[in-house]
Amino acid sequence: MKVALFSPMPPERSGIADYSALLLPALQARCEVAVVKRAARKPPRGTDLCVYHIGNNPEAHGWIVEALRRTPGVVVLHDFVLHHLVAGLTIGRRDGHGYLDAMEREGGVVGRLLGHAVLDKRIPPLWENRPEDFHLAGEVLGLATGLIVHSRYVEDRAHAAGYDGPVWTVPHPAFPVPDLQPADVAGEPLLATFGNVNTSKRIPQLLEAFARVRRRNEASGLLLVGATSPGFDLDRRLQRLGLDGAGLVREGYVDERRLWQLMIAADVHVSLRSPTMGETSGTAIRALSLGKPLIVSDVGWFAELPDDVALKVPVDEQEVETLTAALELLATRPDVRDAMGSAARSLAEREHDLGRVADLYVAAFELAAGGGAVSDSVLREVSEAGAGIGITAGSAEAQEIAARLAEADLGG
Amino acid sequence: MRIAVVRPQVPFARGGAEIFSDALVEELQARGHEADSVTVPFKWYPGARVLTQAFLWRLLDLTEADGKRIDMVVATKFPSYLVRHPEKRVWLVHQFRQAYELDRTDLGQFGESPEDRAIRRQVQQLDRIGLGEATRLFATSQNVAGRLERATGLVAEVLPHPAQELSYRNDGSGDFLLSVNRLDRAKRIDLLLEAAAAEPSLRVVVAGDGPDRPRLEQLVRDHGLDGRVRFAGRVPADELATLYATCFATYYAPIDEDFGLGPYESFLSGKPVITATDAGGPLEVVRDGTTGRVVPPVASAVASAAVWLREHSSEAAAFGRAGNAIAISVTWDRAIGRLLS
Numbered sequence: 001m002k003v004a005l006f007s008p009m010p011p012e013r014s015g016i017a018d019y020s021a022l023l024l025p026a027l028q029a030r031c032e033v034a035v036v037k038r039a040a041r042k043p044p045r046g047t048d049l050c051v052y053h054i055g056n057n058p059e060a061h062g063w064i065v066e067a068l069r070r071t072p073g074v075v076v077l078h079d080f081v082l083h084h085l086v087a088g089l090t091i092g093r094r095d096g097h098g099y100l101d102a103m104e105r106e107g108g109v110v111g112r113l114l115g116h117a118v119l120d121k122r123i124p125p126l127w128e129n130r131p132e133d134f135h136l137a138g139e140v141l142g143l144a145t146g147l148i149v150h151s152r153y154v155e156d157r158a159h160a161a162g163y164d165g166p167v168w169t170v171p172h173p174a175f176p177v178p179d180l181q182p183a184d185v186a187g188e189p190l191l192a193t194f195g196n197v198n199t200s201k202r203i204p205q206l207l208e209a210f211a212r213v214r215r216r217n218e219a220s221g222l223l224l225v226g227a228t229s230p231g232f233d234l235d236r237r238l239q240r241l242g243l244d245g246a247g248l249v250r251e252g253y254v255d256e257r258r259l260w261q262l263m264i265a266a267d268v269h270v271s272l273r274s275p276t277m278g279e280t281s282g283t284a285i286r287a288l289s290l291g292k293p294l295i296v297s298d299v300g301w302f303a304e305l306p307d308d309v310a311l312k313v314p315v316d317e318q319e320v321e322t323l324t325a326a327l328e329l330l331a332t333r334p335d336v337r338d339a340m341g342s343a344a345r346s347l348a349e350r351e352h353d354l355g356r357v358a359d360l361y362v363a364a365f366e367l368a369a370g371g372g373a374v375s376d377s378v379l380r381e382v383s384e385a386g387a388g389i390g391i392t393a394g395s396a397e398a399q400e401i402a403a404r405l406a407e408a409d410l411g412g
Numbered sequence: 413m414r415i416a417v418v419r420p421q422v423p424f425a426r427g428g429a430e431i432f433s434d435a436l437v438e439e440l441q442a443r444g445h446e447a448d449s450v451t452v453p454f455k456w457y458p459g460a461r462v463l464t465q466a467f468l469w470r471l472l473d474l475t476e477a478d479g480k481r482i483d484m485v486v487a488t489k490f491p492s493y494l495v496r497h498p499e500k501r502v503w504l505v506h507q508f509r510q511a512y513e514l515d516r517t518d519l520g521q522f523g524e525s526p527e528d529r530a531i532r533r534q535v536q537q538l539d540r541i542g543l544g545e546a547t548r549l550f551a552t553s554q555n556v557a558g559r560l561e562r563a564t565g566l567v568a569e570v571l572p573h574p575a576q577e578l579s580y581r582n583d584g585s586g587d588f589l590l591s592v593n594r595l596d597r598a599k600r601i602d603l604l605l606e607a608a609a610a611e612p613s614l615r616v617v618v619a620g621d622g623p624d625r626p627r628l629e630q631l632v633r634d635h636g637l638d639g640r641v642r643f644a645g646r647v648p649a650d651e652l653a654t655l656y657a658t659c660f661a662t663y664y665a666p667i668d669e670d671f672g673l674g675p676y677e678s679f680l681s682g683k684p685v686i687t688a689t690d691a692g693g694p695l696e697v698v699r700d701g702t703t704g705r706v707v708p709p710v711a712s713a714v715a716s717a718a719v720w721l722r723e724h725s726s727e728a729a730a731f732g733r734a735g736n737a738i739a740i741s742v743t744w745d746r747a748i749g750r751l752l753s
Contacts (some may be wrong), residue, residue, distance in 0.1 A: 001526050047525050363533050370530025376529075377460040382467065404470045408494065409537050410463060 002239055003033045004043035006067050007076075008060040015282045017054045024171055026358035029351035031365060039063045043069055047371040051148075055079045056139055056277055058088020067090060068143050074329060074368045075144035077137070080154045080278025083127040086136040091119070102136050106302060113227035126249045132275040142208050146368040148361070150280040151301035158279060166371065172280045174289040174352035181258065182265035185249055187221020189331050192266035194259065194283040198229035202272035202297065202319070204237055207322040211243045213331055218380040220247060220331050225262055263287065267337060268330045269294050272323075274315040278299035291345035293337045295326045375411035413483040413752070415440055415447045416474050418492040419452035425595045428673050429505045429583050429615060431576050432552075433488050433622065439744040448636055450474065454491065456680065456682065457521065460531055462508070464539055466491030481583055485708075486751065487546075490535075494542040502546040504556055506670040509527065511535035513668060519598050540564050550751065552671040554692040560635060575635045575676040578649055582682035583657040588615040589686070589718050590659035592652065592674055595622030599666045600688070602631055606711035607663075609635040613627050616663075618645045631646040632651060656681035661728060665709060668692035679735030684728050686717045703735035 005027075007020040020035075027033045034044055038227065040063075043050050044367040050073030052064050065085065090098035096119045103115035111134060117123045126134055141147070148168050149155050155167050190212065203224070210222045218357055238245050242402050251262065263269070268286035273279075276299045284302070287294050288309065298312035305312075311326040313319060314396035330337050382401060383393075391397045405411055417440070419433045432588035433449060453467060456462040469491050474482050474632035486501050487493035490508040493500070507677065511532045522528040533613070541547060543566050551557035551568035560568050593599040601618060605628060608614045618628070618641065632641050647655065655683035656662070656677060665688035672694040675685045679697070685704035687694045700706035706720060707713035721728040 001529055039571065048752075164447045184545070200730045291733065363536070366526070366529035371534070372528030373527045374460050374463070374530045374534060378463050378467070381460070388435060405467065408467060408470050408541060410534065 001031055001048045001369055002044075002046050002365065003027075003031060003369075004034045004036050004047040004050045004073075005033050005053070006040075006050065006064045008038075008064075009035060011283070011391040012060060014055070014057065014060045016060065019078075019172070020053060022175060022354070022360070023358060025353050027217055027361055030358055030362045031347050041065075041067055043071060048330065049073060049365055050082070051365065052076065054082070054085070054219075055279075056082055056084045058085050061085055062089050065140065067310060068140065072143045073177050074143050074146040074148060074280065075140055076148040077140070077144075077154055077158070078150070078279060080137055080157045081131045081135040082277075083131040083134055083136045086139070087125065087127050100140065103134060106134055106136055111409060129278065135161065146364065148364055149319070151278070151304050152163040152262055152276040153276075153300045153304065166367065168360065168367075170360045170364065171351050171357055172282070172285045173354045173357040175286050175349040176354075177283075177289050178257070178260050180261050180264060183258070185221065185223055185262065185265045186218040187223065187247065187249065187267075189267035189334075189337075190221045190223060190265060191268045191270060192223035192262065192328060193270040193272070195226045195261065195271075197224055197226050197234060198232045200273060200325075201277060202274060202315075203234075204241065205320050206270060206272060207238060207243055207248075208241050208320050209327055211241070212246070212324045213327045214247050214322075216328070217331055218247075221245055221249055222249065223249045223262060223266060225251045225254060229399055260286075262281075263292070268292065269301065269326070271295070272297045272313065273302060274299055274304070275387065276279050287403070288338075288344040291341040291348075293340035293344065294329055295330065306343070308346060309340055310344075310346050311340075314374070323371065327364065341397060368387070378410050379405070413445050414477075414480065415445050416450045416477075416482050416485045417447060418450045418469075418474070418487045418495055419425075420490060420492050421451035422454055427538055428671075429489055429693075430514050432573055432673070434488065435576060435744075436488075436560050436573070436748075437734065439748060450485075452492070455611070455703050456508070456510075459527070460534075462521075463531060463534055463538070466535070469494040469542075470496065472496070485753075487542075491538065491542070491605065494538060494606060496545070498547075500544065500546050501751060502543060502550065502568075502570060503573070504549070504551045504560065505549070506541070506556055507539055507560065507563070511539075511561060514598075519667070522597060527641055528605065533730045534699055535688070536563065540566070554696055555668070555693040556670045568749070571747055572671065572742050573747050575673050575680055576737065578653040578656070578680075580653060580677070580680040581657045585660040585728065586658040587720075587722075588617050589661055589663055589722075590617050590619065590655050590678075590683075591625065591663045592619045592655070593666070594620050595624045595628060598669075601622075601628055603662045603665060603688070603709060604635065604713060605635065605641060605712060607714035608637050608641055609716035610703050610711045611719060612640075614640065616641045617644055617655060617659070618642065619647050619652060621646045631655055631722075643690065643717065656683060659683055661686055661704070661719070662727070663687075663714065664694055664698075665691050666694075669694055669710075672697075677734065677737035678741050682723055682729070682732035682737060684691045684719070684731035686713075686714060697735065701731075703731050703738065 008014045008017040010017050026398050050071050052068045053076045054061050055078040058185050061071045061290040100112050100115040103111035146166045150172050189209050269292045271281050271284040274297050280301045298308045313323045419439050436447045437447045484499040485497040486744035489505045493502045522532045526693050550571040554570050557568040557570050608616050661684045662678040663686045669692045675694050675698050677683045685698045687698045698704045702730040705717035707717045
């Protein structure tokens, strides 16, 4: 079976490129997978199945959506909310009508009017301040012949959006842990968060909670690693919160080696998110592999992590208080950190093992490529047998047979 | 209790799984249960036929029969465990192995077309559904349980079952090596014949029948083994017991066998077993130098092991006794007690 893979790949700087690069050798060990060159419109000749990795970044995924439009196939949906992607594919290409159509498809007349307001700059871009209200995943879902997701959250949202095709939930693979020495960073314990520094990573809330922890535990440190998003002024945030930045260690974008060294150095990993686009966090997966305790927001994929590996902070009016309590618990209880870290490592080995993930992918590929023909064949034989003894479509017997077929995942 | 023991039936074929299932019904009846066997013909080819035939089980209503409730169903092999019942117990003999470890081997069924690959995955999906519904899940051996867990993540309790009823006895060490098995490629009778070809002093009796018989008979002719290798076919119980009683050892070396009743029957007759390092289930009871000989799956090694057992009769007898101690500990009382608990 030949699979054509449409995905960003390194050296593109993207979590999905890293993801695909990690997974590709394991997939190729199990079936014939060809990576399609960036901007190619068609799969190679003889392809049995096209697989499209789609995330919310128009730079990385715009060409992939265009290829999907030409040849429908299985979509690996890394983010459920695709508003930014759709905006890039429409407004970013001077296709305002395309954006209005997408908004109308999802939000009706109100959606179209809001779209107009965005185009006229009467309101801020919806992909920045209300993406969760208008996911704009409809077109991609409509083109997908099968869906691979990383969480029940995305599966549920896809169904809620009207998608009724097959869905396979495949965990994010664990990254191999390099044999590196920890970076030398002050903080006892060292709390850390990785990724872009912005409001959706709940950095303001984290800064405030850390300041409270620091009052009681002056040795503790907070490491912020990642580029600062445009429009997010860390110093002003600190000022506004009345914080002096004591104990705060800042590193911008770092290469993979440095990232691991910093992650190894951290005692507690904090991975907060709101709103969620339905994404999985590659850095949280790395934390699991490293056996580090996690503090996460109680949303989306993060909420599905087992309770013994992550403390979950609801995004509500008590968020800072809850986050403070979680940080203090892990800052003061090494035994709890150890227990959670051990559970995290075990989870990574059990659920996120690269070979297991590749097996699940290939199972999905095989069902996606041949499952339709097999279902047709089964349904034809069953319906012919039924018709032969007078069971007609719509009869109670036919309905019972259809229910049993559906129960056995054989169509129906 | 009213118990339906369910299994697929391949018309005109009868092997260990059928013997086991019938014995289970009899043993349940002997313990005061109202037990009966429920079978549905099974054909697993061509194409998606394996799925439609499996699906037949899904349409059965075994919650009651003739107005009386059926308290429990016990399913033994694919696809019978797809049957629906609120108290479904599975005592797994094996899954549909072509969809698992036999895939992409000479014994596999599915090709590389997208349809074939998808059928194989659908069989696996049926297993997850049918076995996942079981209120209790047993496997006849650690080998079967291990395969199940690797393939589906489902964990089964290991519950071996006793060998068939025969008048087991030991009449001393005769001059022949005995094979009792169905004649199909996976049972690897050809390896035994190659061993006989390699060792001119070796005499062999092959009991059992099956689709590989013409090929095996041709192999005997090709190697000029007539007179030293006898195909006894399917033999009556008394004759089988006599063969066990008078051989000097038995050969039982299928490829990655599920469980393997052969060693138990051999041990009940006090005879050691020769098996291969890749035989699967038999390795749980056949231990090299303790209850038999475990050798690489090559003819010369099988031949050497056979000669050694024939020429070291006291050691062979000791191996047989050690095996006997294992076999007699597996009783229907214990097995049924756990199955129904």
